[in-house]
Amino acid sequence: MKTALNLLLLAGLCTAGAPNLDAQVKIGTIDLRKVFDDYHKTRTADAALKERAAELDKDRKALVEAYQKLREDYDKALTAAADPAISAEERDRRKKAAEEKLLALRAKEQEITQFDREARTALDEQQRLMRDKILGEIRNMINVKAKAGNFTLVLDTSTADPRVPPVVLYSSGENDLTAMVLEALNATAPPGYSPDKKRDNTR
Numbered sequence: 001m002k003t004a005l006n007l008l009l010l011a012g013l014c015t016a017g018a019p020n021l022d023a024q025v026k027i028g029t030i031d032l033r034k035v036f037d038d039y040h041k042t043r044t045a046d047a048a049l050k051e052r053a054a055e056l057d058k059d060r061k062a063l064v065e066a067y068q069k070l071r072e073d074y075d076k077a078l079t080a081a082a083d084p085a086i087s088a089e090e091r092d093r094r095k096k097a098a099e100e101k102l103l104a105l106r107a108k109e110q111e112i113t114q115f116d117r118e119a120r121t122a123l124d125e126q127q128r129l130m131r132d133k134i135l136g137e138i139r140n141m142i143n144v145k146a147k148a149g150n151f152t153l154v155l156d157t158s159t160a161d162p163r164v165p166p167v168v169l170y171s172s173g174e175n176d177l178t179a180m181v182l183e184a185l186n187a188t189a190p191p192g193y194s195p196d197k198k199r200d201n202t203r
Helices: 032-038 040-081 088-148 178-188
Strands: 027-030 153-156
Touching (some): 027 178, 032 088, 040 088, 088 178
Parallel strands (some): 027 153
């Protein structure tokens, strides 16, 4: 499953109003992509999405098999209608039967096309809802940690598009919140979970 992270900047104000201009500005950084990819709920959501895709693929294969059977029946009907040994009346009857099979074949084609469209929409929507929910949880945790550390704002050092440079071109890493936020988010991870295991983000 490929994840598109459009968040390039996360602002975490520590006070309700505008910050005091005389106060020292404290800026933190975070690798949002890493947090998203290594969050245990992202891995769980990926697995659920992959399972759903497998189910849909199984259903599609059944439709394709049915289509192939209809195609074979139609080809046989055409061959039967072209038999020179049959009477004109029988030929007309067989041609009509072949036409009916052709209609069924075209209907199955449309069914497969519609299935593909609806399956793609369903998977995309499931992925979108998953991403939005997880990003919301991550943002909330960033806010908690940023306020606790008296950060004025937090900048994202990652980028969703490799062709686009990140907002932060340099950071000493001194105020990086990535590990801290990940540790807090993964505190509820199931036994045996390891963020070091590479995430499978393909469908």
